[in-house]
Each structure stands twice: as C-alpha cells, then as structure tokens.
Amino acid sequence: MATMLLSTHGTNGDVLPFIRIGRELAERGHEVTVLTHSWFADRIAAAGLRHLPIDTDEGYDRHLDDARRYMLDPLKDPDGVLRLYRRNGLFELLAEEVRMIEAHYRPGETVVVARHTSGIAALMAAEMHGVPVALASVTPHQYVSLPVLADLFRRVLGEGYDEVYRSFGLRPVRDWAAYLNNAPVQLVLWPEWFDAAGQRAPANAVRCGFVLGDTAEGPVPDWAEPPVLITGGTGQVLHDRFYEVAAAACQRIGRRALLVNRHPAFQPESLPDGVEWLPSAPFASFMPRVAAVVHHGGIGTLARALSSSTRQVLLAHGVDRPDNAERLDRAGVAEWLPVSHWDEERAAALLARTLADDGYHERIAPLAADAASEDGVRIAADHAEALIGADEILRRPVPRERLARLTPEQKVRLAALARARRGG
Structure with a gap:
C-alpha cells in the first residue's frame, strides 16, 4: 500500500476527476488524501477518501467571486491579478500546501498526482525531496494557454512566487513554461479524438481519456416532455x-x-x-x-x-x-x-x-x-501506481538561453540524459 496525495484547485471540472481517480486508487488498496478546497469535503468523504482542506468555504467563495473579474481576460489588468493573489493569500496557501506534502511524504511510499499548471507545490516538493509527481491536465487549454500563463507568472506574479521559492531555499523560476512541463509523467484527461481536434498535448503526455468526475445520482422527475x-x-x-x-x-x-x-x-x-x-x-x-x-x-x-x-x-x-x-x-x-x-x-x-x-x-x-468508458480512470491510476518507489530529485530543465550556448556535443549528451530519465 502506498500513500497517494492528490492536489488540485478550481471548480467541479478541476476537482471531481481527481476525486474519481482517488477512489480508484483507494479501491486498489492505497491510502488516498486529497488536497483541495474545503467546499469539496462532502464529495471527498462520500468517496471514502481523506481530505486536507487548503482553505475555508468562505475563502473559496470569496476567491471565486474575486477571480471572475480577472480570469476571463487576465492580460487586461495584469496588476489586478497580482492584487488578487495577495488579497486572497494565494502565495501563503502555496507555501502551506508544500508543507502539507512534506508532512505526508514517506520516501519510497508516496506519490503526488497534481493538477497541471496549479500543481506548483508538488513540483517544489519534487525538487526539494524527490517526491514522485504526475501532473494531470483536465483540459487542452492548460497547454494551449501555457505561453501566456508562463509570461504572467514571470512578469506579473514573479515577485510573489520568488518569495515562496526563496523561503524553501529554492532559486526563483525563470522559464515557467519549461518548469510546468518538467514532471516526468504527464497525464491528459481527454481522449485522442478530442486531442486531435485542436492543438495537441505534448507527444510524451499520456492520453488517458475523459474522467467523469460528476458521478452523483439522484431521482429524476417524471417529465411529460424532456426539458x-x-x-x-x-x-x-x-x-x-x-x-x-x-x-x-x-x-x-x-x-x-x-x-x-x-x-x-x-x-x-x-x-x-x-x-x-x-x-x-x-x-x-x-x-x-x-x-x-x-x-x-x-x-x-x-x-x-x-x-x-x-x-x-x-x-x-x-x-x-x-x-x-x-x-x-x-x-x-x-x-x-x-x-x-x-x-x-x-x-x-x-x-x-x-x-x-x-x-x-x-x-x-x-x-x-x-x-x-472507465478506461481513463484506470489508465491514470496505473501511471500513478507506476511511480511508487520512483523517488528522484527533480532537476530543472536547462533554460533556453543557456541551451542556445551549448555545443552540439553537449546537446547530444543532454538529450541522452533526458531519454535515460524518461526510461526511453
């Protein structure tokens, strides 16, 4: 039995698939803990999983209300996004989530499955302690928008993130796009046909298929005509x-x-x-x-x-x-x-x-x-299980400006190291 930590942030579409994957892992005999918003406590309890809330119900609703002013077009008022993070204590919540992962990490026995883009605490834990991490994306847009988001993280939110990284003895991130794609295992929770209908996910990402998180059932009214x-x-x-x-x-x-x-x-x-x-x-x-x-x-x-x-x-x-x-x-x-x-x-x-x-x-x-099909859930759980015992300090990718200065021989050696790390 391993300890599976699932870390995710957002609304139903971001959180419920992780709860469903957690339930599958628990049925396989693992101890599963979900790190997410307190608002999902009932859903997590109904799945028989442990919950580590990262906020309060009031704080979650306040953040949702605050975020709507900026998230439809964050570049319209980038300074407002930084104020949103400060006002809602999001940098402090990031640091607290890192400490939660550290407290539950047992070498050789723990795996973290975190939401791609927001799973920064998991990447920090992997960089400090070697915690095995799989990043899971719930929508292709997390890759499509990554260049813009990476620029926002660097130029607008950089001072807040830099403070958190330095507090844990880590150097600040400069190439966020490469950093957020740095986990050795990346799971995409949509099928191949959906991936092929637009910009594709990275070639090394595992196309699991949709994970239907909203599984709650209940009585249906006897409608004379379907509404x-x-x-x-x-x-x-x-x-x-x-x-x-x-x-x-x-x-x-x-x-x-x-x-x-x-x-x-x-x-x-x-x-x-x-x-x-x-x-x-x-x-x-x-x-x-x-x-x-x-x-x-x-x-x-x-x-x-x-x-x-x-x-x-x-x-x-x-x-x-x-x-x-x-x-x-x-x-x-x-x-x-x-x-x-x-x-x-x-x-x-x-x-x-x-x-x-x-x-x-x-x-x-x-x-x-x-x-x-339940294939998406099973595939995601299989890849999470495959990381048990795969503890290794996560090394940052070589910055693009430094990569440009490498000799051809150095690039060949770097590529060989990358292949060896992926097991290919």
Whole structure:
C-alpha cells in the first residue's frame, strides 16, 4: 500500500476527476488524501477518501467571486491579478500546501498526482525531496494557454512566487513554461479524438481519456416532455448574459428548461415562463433524460453530455471554453456561439437546429461509448501506481538561453540524459 496525495484547485471540472481517480486508487488498496478546497469535503468523504482542506468555504467563495473579474481576460489588468493573489493569500496557501506534502511524504511510499499548471507545490516538493509527481491536465487549454500563463507568472506574479521559492531555499523560476512541463509523467484527461481536434498535448503526455468526475445520482422527475438543461458550471467565471440568452432561447422555441446554477446572482431576477431554477442537480441521472443541454463549454459538462449522448449547444466564452467548443464542433457533435454572436434569435435557431438533427445519434455513438468508458480512470491510476518507489530529485530543465550556448556535443549528451530519465 502506498500513500497517494492528490492536489488540485478550481471548480467541479478541476476537482471531481481527481476525486474519481482517488477512489480508484483507494479501491486498489492505497491510502488516498486529497488536497483541495474545503467546499469539496462532502464529495471527498462520500468517496471514502481523506481530505486536507487548503482553505475555508468562505475563502473559496470569496476567491471565486474575486477571480471572475480577472480570469476571463487576465492580460487586461495584469496588476489586478497580482492584487488578487495577495488579497486572497494565494502565495501563503502555496507555501502551506508544500508543507502539507512534506508532512505526508514517506520516501519510497508516496506519490503526488497534481493538477497541471496549479500543481506548483508538488513540483517544489519534487525538487526539494524527490517526491514522485504526475501532473494531470483536465483540459487542452492548460497547454494551449501555457505561453501566456508562463509570461504572467514571470512578469506579473514573479515577485510573489520568488518569495515562496526563496523561503524553501529554492532559486526563483525563470522559464515557467519549461518548469510546468518538467514532471516526468504527464497525464491528459481527454481522449485522442478530442486531442486531435485542436492543438495537441505534448507527444510524451499520456492520453488517458475523459474522467467523469460528476458521478452523483439522484431521482429524476417524471417529465411529460424532456426539458432543455441550462448550466454555466459551478464557478463564477461566466459572462453576465449567459443565463439570460440561454433562457430566452428556450422560451423563444417553446421548450421547457431546467436552469441549474448555484450562483443565482448571475441569472435574471425574473426567469421566462417555462424556465425552472434549481441550485444543483445530479447530472449523472439528469443528463441522459433531457432533450439537450445549453452550457458554457466546461470540460466536465461536455464530457458528461457526451457520455449520455445528449445534444449540446455551447455559449462559450473565456478561459478554455471556446477551444473546447471548437473541438466538439470539428467532431460534428455540438453547436456553439462565440460571445460576439450571442442573442436570443441566434441561440434559439441553433438550439432548434440541434434538437431537429436526425443524424446526431449515429455520429455520437462511438464517441459516447468512449466518453462513458472507465478506461481513463484506470489508465491514470496505473501511471500513478507506476511511480511508487520512483523517488528522484527533480532537476530543472536547462533554460533556453543557456541551451542556445551549448555545443552540439553537449546537446547530444543532454538529450541522452533526458531519454535515460524518461526510461526511453
């Protein structure tokens, strides 16, 4: 039995897949602890896993509310992003997470599976103590946006990160793109067809497949006619007009809708007739029973819809959503609108066309079977287990400016060392 530490940050789409992988590892006999937001305590307990909260419920909601002002376009006010980090104590939380990993690390017996991009504490622990680390990405956008994010980390957030690194005796990071891709094992939680529909993940990353984290089930109402499901996910990084446009589109074509949103301040005070609001719903049970889902383009929502063969219309705006939407569109299994085209008439026409698409079920069948498979969970767990006992101090990649000064012979030796480290 090994100690598996799972570290992740964000909303349902970022956290629930890690809980699902943790449950698989626990069923294999490992001791599993999830380091994440306190808001997920009930979900983690229901999976039979141990939880190390990295914040409080109040702090989590405050951060979500704060982040929405910047995360849709962080480059619009980069200094505001730094103030957000300072105001919410995110650098202090990073240092505390490093200490949590250190406290639970047992040489030869511990593995950390951390969310790519935000799993900085895991990389620091690997650099200091040799903790084996696998980085798992939940959406292709984590690679697509890496050049921009790396520049943000260096130029805007650098002073805060530098303070944390120096406090642990580590030198500051200068090439964040290379550093964040430095873990020997990288898992991507989406399938090959989804990867091929846009910018691909690095060649050495393991394409596991979708991991359906939202597995909660519950009773389904006896609907006379299946409604349209409307959801903008569990976060607050959402365009102000999302729910207004989605609800109006359903009313315009005369379809009853179920609007699921735990942040009612984001929806119109008065919903159209035929649109019912719920703060939450068991999507694993609801999704196969609805006529279609109108959503924001979140990876967890689209994967659950794919697994249920549910028709999808995406009002995609910000972060990873347009990229996710483009991939589904190229595969012929969803329709979407960029925010510049959001209006009641266009959204209604798109929804009506989606509902009337006679060829949809034939196109979706092979992809639905792939999305509903448990292979992604098993593959991710297999690679986490393969790291047991693989303790080794993580060395930083050679900076690009230094690499440019190497002789051809030095580059050959460096490449050979890299291959040996990967076991290839």
